[in-house]
Amino acid sequence: MAGTWTIVLCLGIWPLNPYISLKKSISECYQALVKYINQAKNISESEELKQVSQLRETLENARRAWTLDRKLILGNTSLGESAIILIQDADNLITSIVTLTELVQLHQHDPQFFTVRILVDNALEEIALFCKNLVKLLWNKSVSVDTDHLKRIVTAIAQQKQLQQQTIADHAEDYPALVVIERIVSTLESIIIQLDCTTLTGNQIRNNQSINHLQKNRILSPESEILSAVKITSWFDTLRDNFTFDSSFFRHGLRLSIMTTIGVAIYSIAELPQGNWLTLTILVVLQPSFGNTFQRFFHRMLGTILGAIITPIFWILIPSQLILEIINLSSIVIGFALIPFHYGLAVFFISIFAIGAEMSRQGGNWQVAMIRFLWTCVGAALAFVGAFLLFRPNEKEQLSVKLARAIAASLDYFNAVISVYLGIVPYDLNLLIKQRQKTRLAYFNAQAALQQLSSDPNTSAADIEPRMALLIYLHRFSRSVSVLLAQLEHFSGTEPHPELATFVEQVNQFFLPLISAILTGTLPPTLPTFEPSIQAIQTHLQALQVTRVQEFATDQDYTPTRQILKDYTILGIELNQMLNSLNSIDSTVVRLIPLGLTQKPGF
The missing domain is CATH 1.20.58 (Methane Monooxygenase Hydroxylase; Chain G, domain 1)
Structure with missing residues (x-):
């Protein structure tokens, strides 16, 4: 019944906004780019590496979202074609901006480079503004997206290059800065061409138009060639390759099966109700790595303890059954919404729902909270032991x-x-x-x-x-x-x-x-x-x-x-x-x- 209800919700809601997840993932790419540009001036090397990694991760998330979208929809769609172009444009833009910042850092303390540095900072701010407006455009907001001001900045940098040529005179040591300025101009000109094409794609998405033949050729990027060159293996080959102890998937699956079997044996022998809470705890706490299991262990315990304390208090203080049901419904919605952000808080709200629903069924029996707490402790402990002792990776x-x-x-x-x-x-x-x-x-x-x-x-x-x-x-x-x-x-x-x-x-x-x-x-x-x-x-x-x-x-x-x-x-x-x-x-x-x-x- 739960599966049927889920399908009904998907069939009823998803067609109304079929591209929300895809648009969101593309927007996150350009928002991450804005964040990187804004923090590029005052960022340490370790933080810079982290920021670049996050940029690449948002790109991979967008590509996965696009792949999922193509699996769910038969045939070509205007957004499907345009989306992969926007993702590739974001990838190219990241590479160009990282190169640009590296060029600027080469002579950032050179007095001859002072004005150019200010102009490049202005150019980066314009690129960040472009990305912000592009995100608004994707969500059908009325906004102007163009590169006119950026072009004027590039013209000013080119004029600085001409001034450097005129004043270089006998100062041979200033010549490398002149070459760097020339490369900065060419890099910014390439970025402008890229942004103009991106603007066209964004407007076509907003107007629900198909992309033209020239833009379709941009889909065949070098990254796409990498994917096409990869040998596609059958499901049996994948299963065979992962059916050894060298596979982390196999080791983790074996850990899960052993510990859940022990969990089933424990609650079967104990003959206590709600034994499924024990096995469910094992499944969600036990992770492929010991570090993640360690974190899940404490989050699960803390969230369950607080939920087991708060829920009976609600039942004592609130006489209205309707209000209690509203609290239960709100808790499960909030709990699942918090899972990607903070597992401990999510468990707290989910525990309120699980304990509250069971107390409603049993007429307000507060011992349900104690049973929930007991099975959570046992399940979390089994998961911790399994992660620590069974096939623990080095x-x-x-x-x-x-x-x-x-x-x-x-x-x-x-x-x-x-x-x-x-x-x-x-x-x-x-x-x-x-x-x-x-x-x-x-x-x-x-x-x-x-x-x-x-x-x-x-x-x-x-x-x-x-x-x-x-x-x-x-x-x-x-x-x-x-x-x-x-x-x-x-x-x-x-x-x-x-x-x-x-x-x-x-x-x-x-x-x-x-x-x-x-x-x-x-x-x-x-x-x-x-x-x-x-x-x-x-x-x-x-x-x-x-x-x-x-x-x-x-x-x-x-x-x-x-x-x-x-x-x-x-x-x-x-x-x-x-x-x-x-x-x-x-x-x-x-x-x-x-x-x-x-x-x-x-x-």
């Missing part, structure tokens, strides 16, 4: 594997981008974006594993700090690589300095043993000496900058020197950023290994 070991994979993905990403600068492979944007996505996924998995470790009550703060620091510096290293990836759009393929290949070889010599060190719990080899190769590249670029300044008097347009500087000035700046990240990673790992990182898990 969170540190799992995190070690995820960290090693994140390092390997960062190295692959670095090699893929730098190989284009070295002329080893041709520029293939789709291939590079796929590698960037793999790196992001590896970071996300490592972040999730770190969260699991931090929720384990046996984990100390000393265990968390170096692992978090390692992820932060890996993130900084890959951000530098992403800036170089954005630079490849303007790369002409000029000959690199020979020391660049030396630097790449040293980076590989550093990261490959580092992966092995994390997996085996041994100290890595001594950090390679990066400074000579980087210094040689910097000296070469500085000499070219002096030459270019001398050329300004006769030729401010194309020269071979200008082209080399356009190709490699940003790279030279990012090499210093990478060096700082590599040194920090090395010092972090040295602190991490003595903590007993792992016991040789399989990679």
Whole structure:
């Protein structure tokens, strides 16, 4: 009967607002982007990594919502097509904004860069305002969404670039800032093109129009190509792969079955009423990780105790049966609404409903509250014991594997981008974006594993700090690589300095043993000496900058020197950023290994 009533509610309510969940998930993407922009000025590196992870998580939630929407609706719909475009636009916008903030940070303390920094901050505020208005547009509110003011800001930044060219004179040291300003302008121009297309899509959603052929081509993004390239396995293959002790799903399912069987045996022998409360408690408290089970244990206990105390008091103080039923109904609604936000409060309100409903059936028997409390205590205790004793995963070991994979993905990403600068492979944007996505996924998995470790009550703060620091510096290293990836759009393929290949070889010599060190719990080899190769590249670029300044008097347009500087000035700046990240990673790992990182898990 309950299932039938649920179906009736869905069939009666869902058709009235079929796209609410999808619109909400898309709105959350752009709202998260607004939050990131507003906090980007005064944010620590650890908080920045957390914010970027949250941005990526909202994107994945939106993609899952879109997939669910497509499963529930047959055929194409105007919103379905437009929604995936808006999700992809949000992904592209995140990448562009992260690149833009990284470019600004390169010269944020340079006096020549002061006005540009103010203008870029204004541009970011305009982008945030655009995202806010786009969300309003999605919900059919009357609002103007355009990029006119942003275009004027970009024009002002371009004028600053011209002023820099006129005043550079003999100051060769100011030339890198000039190149950075040029890249900022090109990045903002790309963002404007992106936002104009997004505006068109948003208006089409509001007007319930189908997207045109040009926009449909944007759906075939590199991320979609990744999904299409994945081999689709049958249900039997998935079942077979998860029917081993290596599968966390299998271990958790076995834990649940064992503990619920024990629970059924206990309430069958005790012959007490409402024994299903015991098994239900086991099912909701016992989680795949011990840390989450530990949290659920206390939330369930606290919520049930308070509910068992408050409900009989209601029955004593309130004589009206109608008011009590209203309280019961309100409690279950509030309880389920609070589940995603605070499980303990949700249990409190659900307990009021469960105890109140049973007391109504038994004519106000307050002993129901005691039975609820008893079964909750027994069920929570069984869940806690099961999580602690049965097939408990080694969170540190799992995190070690995820960290090693994140390092390997960062190295692959670095090699893929730098190989284009070295002329080893041709520029293939789709291939590079796929590698960037793999790196992001590896970071996300490592972040999730770190969260699991931090929720384990046996984990100390000393265990968390170096692992978090390692992820932060890996993130900084890959951000530098992403800036170089954005630079490849303007790369002409000029000959690199020979020391660049030396630097790449040293980076590989550093990261490959580092992966092995994390997996085996041994100290890595001594950090390679990066400074000579980087210094040689910097000296070469500085000499070219002096030459270019001398050329300004006769030729401010194309020269071979200008082209080399356009190709490699940003790279030279990012090499210093990478060096700082590599040194920090090395010092972090040295602190991490003595903590007993792992016991040789399989990679």
